[in-house]
Amino acid sequence: MTFEAGQLGESGPELASLLRELRKRAGLSEDRLAARCNMSQSKVSRIENGRTRPSLVDVEAILRALEAPPELVAQASALARMANTEWRNLRELRRKGLGTRQAELKGLEASSAHMRYFLLSMITGLLATPEYVRASLAHSPADTSKAVAGKLERQAVLYDVSKQFTFLLTEQAVRWPVVSPLALAEQMDRLSSLSYLPNICIGVIPVGSVTPRVPLNAFTIYDASLVTIETSAGSLVLRDGRDVQTYLKEFAGYEECALFGEELRARLAEWSAACRA
Structure with a gap:
């Protein structure tokens, strides 16, 4: 069929x-x-x-x-x-309004207990500074003011200790020059600060790490019930349990390759200093 x-x-x-x-x-x-x-x-x-x-x-x-x-x-x-599979075309999302998309994500976050984010090339809005958020949307032909406000408003969920967040970022995602070097240093400092929160686990996979597979896309797992996969043309939503388990296994493999805690903060401090230099 x-x-x-x-x-x-x-x-x-x-x-x-x-x-x-x-x-x-x-x-x-x-x-x-x-x-x-x-x-x-x-x-x-x-x-x-x-x-x-x-x-x-x-x-x-x-x-x-x-x-x-x-x-x-x-x-x-x-x-x-x-x-159990849904395709969300980027053009359609823009037509509905990027602010509407932020409201949908806020609803997903409100209904989930443990969220896992694999970030391949950029930092997610939940972790981003205001300057990074604005720069990440600068390429959009649509009005982004509501989307920027929505992204920043969503960050309040990070301080809800009833929820658990695990963020895995590649070194490229952390260091990609979305903003100026000084602004990027501030963004790295924010990641380091957030890593101290008890319900947030942030890990970075350095360049050169041997991973169990080659990652192709950024994706987010909500509990064990739903996965969203980001592409340049839109996002794919998977709800079938076996698909979700496949991505949970992939996420766990990347998790074993990441730096956490003091190792993470030391690496971020090194990169931040390089930006300020």
């Missing part, structure tokens, strides 16, 4: 309808299907009515229980993959 990027995340109603039809064809009630899948009847009902987005594992369990024919298994699996 082929599909366009614009279809991603929009197949939920079609999937719900197909699963409901397959159950009825099999002559099973919601209760009997739920028992076969080790699910609650209410969950089956929510899936079939489109109120709950089923994971690929849920869909596979339902299809096995229904003994669905191979062609319908393939169709339902493809729809489930599409429902």
Whole structure:
């Protein structure tokens, strides 16, 4: 089954309808299907009515229980993959307003307990100084005033000790000259300062470190439920549990290569001094 990027995340109603039809064809009630899948009847009902987005594992369990024919298994699996994957085009995000995007991110951060950020080439807005935030958006053709304000407002979540943050940055992300050398030194000082907060863990992977794989994109993991992957054209959102686990494993591999604590702060001080020189 082929599909366009614009279809991603929009197949939920079609999937719900197909699963409901397959159950009825099999002559099973919601209760009997739920028992076969080790699910609650209410969950089956929510899936079939489109109120709950089923994971690929849920869909596979339902299809096995229904003994669905191979062609319908393939169709339902493809729809489930599409429902759990969403593409957000950068042009569309700009059309809606970059400030709206900041509100969405704020909502994600409010609903998550542990957030993990892998930063390949730039520093995220949560860690950025105001000057860095403004410079990072300077290339945008859209009005960025609300986005700048939104990024800075979101930083308050860092001081919520009920939440845990882990930031992994490459040396390139820390040292890339997004701002002037003096402003970049201030940005490094901010990273060092934030690394003392009890709920924040900041690590840097120095150039030359041997990593378990070659990173291709920046990504963020929210708890163990959602991953966003940043590209130059937009962002990809993955909700399937197996996809999330893949990125958690990748993140853990990079974590083993990073400098933390006093080693991190010593390296930042060295780079900051070089900028000021």
